[in-house]
Amino acid sequence: MKDVEQVPLQDGFGRQLGDLRLSVTDRCNFRCRYCRPTGIPGLPREEILSFDEIERLARLFVSLGIRKIRVTGGEPLVRRDLPLLLRRLAGLKGQGLQELVLTSNGSLLAPLAGLLRRSGVDRLNLSCDSLRREGFKALTGRDGLDLFLEGLKAAHEAGFRGTKVNCVVIRGLNDHEILDFARFADQQGLAVRFIEFMPLDSGSEWGPERVVPAAEILSRLRESLDLEEIPARNPAETASRFRLPGGGEVGVISSVTAPFCARCNRVRLTADGHLRTCLFALEETDLRGLMRQGVEDSELLESIRRAVLGRERGHRVNEPGYLRPGRDMAGIGG
Ligand code: SAM
Ligand code: SF4
Numbered sequence: 001m002k003d004v005e006q007v008p009l010q011d012g013f014g015r016q017l018g019d020l021r022l023s024v025t026d027r028c029n030f031r032c033r034y035c036r037p038t039g040i041p042g043l044p045r046e047e048i049l050s051f052d053e054i055e056r057l058a059r060l061f062v063s064l065g066i067r068k069i070r071v072t073g074g075e076p077l078v079r080r081d082l083p084l085l086l087r088r089l090a091g092l093k094g095q096g097l098q099e100l101v102l103t104s105n106g107s108l109l110a111p112l113a114g115l116l117r118r119s120g121v122d123r124l125n126l127s128c129d130s131l132r133r134e135g136f137k138a139l140t141g142r143d144g145l146d147l148f149l150e151g152l153k154a155a156h157e158a159g160f161r162g163t164k165v166n167c168v169v170i171r172g173l174n175d176h177e178i179l180d181f182a183r184f185a186d187q188q189g190l191a192v193r194f195i196e197f198m199p200l201d202s203g204s205e206w207g208p209e210r211v212v213p214a215a216e217i218l219s220r221l222r223e224s225l226d227l228e229e230i231p232a233r234n235p236a237e238t239a240s241r242f243r244l245p246g247g248g249e250v251g252v253i254s255s256v257t258a259p260f261c262a263r264c265n266r267v268r269l270t271a272d273g274h275l276r277t278c279l280f281a282l283e284e285t286d287l288r289g290l291m292r293q294g295v296e297d298s299e300l301l302e303s304i305r306r307a308v309l310g311r312e313r314g315h316r317v318n319e320p321g322y323l324r325p326g327r328d329m330a331g332i333g334g
Contacts, residue, residue, distance in 0.1 A: 008065035009267075009304070011277070011311035018236065020066045021268040022058065022089075023333025024049075024082065025074040030105050031141030032129070034168050036330040037203040042074075047272045051085045053291055057269060060300055062092045066267075068099040070125070072333045074271065077108040083119040090120020101125060103166075103334070107144045109151030113158035124155055125193075127166045130174050131184055139174060152188075164191045164251075169212045170205070178212075182221055186248035193239055196256040199317060200279070202328035214240070214254035221250060236265035255279075261314030268333055275304060277311040279332060282325055 273288025
C-alpha cells in the first residue's frame, strides 16, 4: 500500500490538484481599483504564517502531488526577507516540486531581480494594466509605470525567461489599450494575459457591464493582428493562447464568461494559513490554527485531504444570489 501522503490530492469530482497559490502577505503598496482600492489595514503580524510554518505546509502539499507553487499576495515583495523564504521553497524541488513562480506588481522588482533568480524562482508573472503613465496611475493609485518597466528589464537581465504580464481588462478604463498591450508583447517577446475582471474587489467597481469578455478581447485583436492559436500544454491550462506575428504571445483568461472550473487544479493558502479550495470559496480550513495547536503532520495532511474532497464543483459568479467571499483578491492571494 502507498504511504498516505503519496496518494495524489484529488477532489470529489476527480480533479487532481497540482498547483498551489501561496500568499505570503495580504499587504500591498498599490491600490488597484479592481482589487483593493483603499488601504485596508493588513492582518496583524502574529496572524501571518512564519517562514517555518509556510515551508512546513508547502512541503506537505508537495508530498501530496503539488508540482507548481506560485508565491503571491498582496504584494509578495513587501514581505521582509522574501528571498530567504523563496530559497527554502526552491529546496522542495528535490522533493517533487517542479516550478516556483512569483506574481508581483513589479514596482519593487528592479533591485531584487538578480537575488530572486539566485534564490531559485523559475519564472515571474507581473501585473500591468496600462502602458500609459496616467492610466497606470488611475488604475493602481501609484505613479509606477516606470518602476514596472525597470523591473521587467531587470528581470530579463537577471536571466528570467517566459515572463508573463497580467492585464485585468475593465470596460471604460483600459479596454482601449488591448491592442497596445498585444503590440508591446510582440515587441518585447513576452506573453500578455488578458484577465476578465472578477467580482473580488473590495471596492464597488465590479459589475457585469465592466467585464470585457475574452471572446470580445480576441475579436478586437483579430481586427488588427493575425493570431495563431497555440495548443494547450496541459488540460489545466486556464488561458487560451495565441502566437503573434513577431514571436510574442497573447492569452485570454475567461474566468467569468467561460469558467474553466471543470479543469481547475489549484488550491490556495492565504497569508494567515487558511486553505481555500476555490478562488471564490465561502469556506476555508484553518491550517494555522491546527499547526499552532501542535498537531502532527499526519493530522494536517488529513485536514488538507478532507477539505479538498469537499471542494466545490465550480464558482457561482453567473448564478443569481452569488455571494462574494469575505476576503478580497489581495487577501485571498490571486
Ligand atoms: N500584487 C501582485 C500583483 O498584482 O501581481 C500579486 C497579487 S494580485 C492579487 C494577483 C493577480 O490578481 C494580479 O495579476 C491582479 O491583476 C489580479 N487581480 C486582482 N484583482 C482582480 C480582479 N478583481 N479580477 C481579476 N483579476 C484580479
Ligand atoms: Fe496590490 Fe496586486 Fe491587488 Fe494591485 S492587484 S492592489 S498590486 S495585490
